[in-house]
Amino acid sequence: xxLTQESIKQIQEKASQYPQRKSAILPALTIAYxxxxxxxxxxxxxxxxxxxxxxxxxxxxxxxxxLFPKQPVGKYLIQVCHNISCAxxxxxxxxxxxxxxxxxxxGETTPDNLFTLVTVECLGSCATAPMMQINQDYYENLTRExxxxxxxxxxxxx
Amino acid sequence: xxxxxxxTNAAEAVSNDRLxxxxxxxxxxxxxxQTYEAHGGYAxxxxxxxGMNPEAVREEVKKSxxxxxxxxxxxTGLKWGFIPKGSPKPRYLICNADESxxxxxxxxVIMERDPHAVIEGMAIAAYAIGCRLMFIxxxxxxxxxxxxxxxxxxxxxxKGYLGKNIFGSGYDLDMVIHTGGGAYICGExxxxxxxxxxKRGMSRIxxxxxxxxxxxxxxxxxxxxxxxxxxxxxxxxxxEWYRSLGTxxxxxxxxxxxxxxxxxxxxxxxxxxxSLRKLIYDPAYGSGIVGDKKLKGVIPGGSSTPMLTPxxxxxxxxxxxxxxxxxxxxxxxVIVFHEETCIVWVVLRLIHFYRHESCxxxxxxxxxxxxxxQIIYRIEHGQGQPGDIEAIEDICGNILGRTVCPxxxxxxxxxxxxxxxxxxxxxxxxxxxxxxxKSDFEFK
Numbered sequence: 033x034x035l036t037q038e039s040i041k042q043i044q045e046k047a048s049q050y051p052q053r054k055s056a057i058l059p060a061l062t063i064a065y066x067x068x069x070x071x072x073x074x075x076x077x078x079x080x081x082x083x084x085x086x087x088x089x090x091x092x093x094x095x096x097x098x099l100f101p102k103q104p105v106g107k108y109l110i111q112v113c114h115n116i117s118c119a120x121x122x123x124x125x126x127x128x129x130x131x132x133x134x135x136x137x138x139g140e141t142t143p144d145n146l147f148t149l150v151t152v153e154c155l156g157s158c159a160t161a162p163m164m165q166i167n168q169d170y171y172e173n174l175t176r177e178x179x180x181x182x183x184x185x186x187x188x189x190x
Numbered sequence: 191x192x193x194x195x196x197x198t199n200a201a202e203a204v205s206n207d208r209l210x211x212x213x214x215x216x217x218x219x220x221x222x223x224q225t226y227e228a229h230g231g232y233a234x235x236x237x238x239x240x241g242m243n244p245e246a247v248r249e250e251v252k253k254s255x256x257x258x259x260x261x262x263x264x265x266t267g268l269k270w271g272f273i274p275k276g277s278p279k280p281r282y283l284i285c286n287a288d289e290s291x292x293x294x295x296x297x298x299v300i301m302e303r304d305p306h307a308v309i310e311g312m313a314i315a316a317y318a319i320g321c322r323l324m325f326i327x328x329x330x331x332x333x334x335x336x337x338x339x340x341x342x343x344x345x346x347x348x349k350g351y352l353g354k355n356i357f358g359s360g361y362d363l364d365m366v367i368h369t370g371g372g373a374y375i376c377g378e379x380x381x382x383x384x385x386x387x388x389k390r391g392m393s394r395i396x397x398x399x400x401x402x403x404x405x406x407x408x409x410x411x412x413x414x415x416x417x418x419x420x421x422x423x424x425x426x427x428x429x430e431w432y433r434s435l436g437t438x439x440x441x442x443x444x445x446x447x448x449x450x451x452x453x454x455x456x457x458x459x460x461x462x463x464x465s466l467r468k469l470i471y472d473p474a475y476g477s478g479i480v481g482d483k484k485l486k487g488v489i490p491g492g493s494s495t496p497m498l499t500p501x502x503x504x505x506x507x508x509x510x511x512x513x514x515x516x517x518x519x520x521x522x523x524v525i526v527f528h529e530e531t532c533i534v535w536v537v538l539r540l541i542h543f544y545r546h547e548s549c550x551x552x553x554x555x556x557x558x559x560x561x562x563x564q565i566i567y568r569i570e571h572g573q574g575q576p577g578d579i580e581a582i583e584d585i586c587g588n589i590l591g592r593t594v595c596p597x598x599x600x601x602x603x604x605x606x607x608x609x610x611x612x613x614x615x616x617x618x619x620x621x622x623x624x625x626x627x628k629s630d631f632e633f634k
Contacts, residue, residue, distance in 0.1 A: 050366065051280075054388035055368070056388065057388035058369070058386075059368065059369065061371065062369055062371070092390060096373065096549075097330075097370075097373055098371070098373065099331065099371045099372030100371065114539070115292045115493075115539065115543055116292050116293065116450070116539045117292065117525055120449075120450045120525070120631060121450070121451075121631060121633060123633070124631070125633050126633045152372075153290075153292070153546060153547065154374075154493075156290060156294065156295045156297075156298050156332065157194070157295055157298075158292070158293045158295045158447055158449035158523065158525070159197065159295050159447050159455040159456050160295070160455070169333070170194070170334070172194065172196075175633065176633070176634065
């Protein structure tokens, strides 16, 4: 089993709230992703057993939603918004700065598996641009100084 | 988890009695139920349960003139009235909190800082349509909002504002928090319904409209966070009071998310009919353009609304005035760019987004956005060819009005406006194989 008892319990509890079990697919994917860090067909099979919805319906839905990485990512998934409001305030130079600091290109993971850097579309932080999301947290009004500090703090946590 | 540091005009809302959505958003305890109640919270919900029938609630909201704040601007009370009378099926209310229109960051602030306002608005709306199970669909990235709404929901249950036989009224109401998977299209109401049913977020053909056949094929009303947050104020202070705010046809207040090249980006609650120029230049709001550069263009209502040029910014921010100048109020996200911004670069950013977010259901949108991104990419990168502008216009003409949902139309309208206002710049790009002005923005 990939899913922990705790995740299974959470999924079952969530599923009980909906008039139709299929509605629990997205919450189940979210809970599984929070636990594992990414999703794949083995996870879909387990979810299928837990919420009693055919595997194919879970895989079909999962492939639509980009929030869940479909392969392993680094311990810290850095998602930089490059949509218009952030771009106007230097998102491109922010991404280049991160690439330079981490020694990787967008879409890549550092060799120590610590950081994965990707670009994403609007995260609803437009009046506090430029911004990035690292795992569950938003970092807004970014400056070079702040980026340095954030990365240092994350490295220190390991 | 972090609290959004976004600037708001809450101080103005405290001293100006006409503003109400933002009055308490700078109070660090506003998300707690005791503070919300001390500020008059849940009074409207009690008033409704203590003696208003659902029809009276619908009438009050209808009379107030409140219109959808998510983008379409449809009259809220009228929408509630579309639920078929006497239908034996359960009815559902869904709060659309899938805020993802580029430039828009207002619902996030309401949910983070005043989550009970959302729940109270939802409860009243649910009562008005005879719903016993209501949902809030929050975009999955908004972890802080999700936590705040979850905590507020628990408090509301504990205090008896939700649950069985609320305040002895005999009315039962439950609430489910559903989180999204990062798809922009799920903010479109029929795609949201499919997503909530566990399917891919693809839009449905209307009719039937959701009010007749929505979630699980039952009558369903979908309203935006900001729309629902205004409802308790309408119930407390009356439709006449609400009508006295804003303009005759665009009543009430609206939160504008101001972003891009302004000195003071932020979320500002103003009465509808407010001057766009004032929002951008007044020291109480945007405070002018960064580096005191010249304004080049404004996207007034989120990236899906047609752009405006500097000579148009005396327009009033209300549904009618923006329609008159060929644009839309949309979600109220005002994106400002100055003279050193290449228009082709702006459009490339946006077409990339729409191509990425097109759900793939309708061929004109799925293929058309991809083709246009390729053409615009080559123009921006100095490889434009004669006839490219016409090719884009041709593709636009084949998308407009030919898709199930408005995503296709949104792309077309924004591109058409960018070509109409800055056609010479597009031509320069193609003729000279380079930008007329190069967008080169450094972060600090």
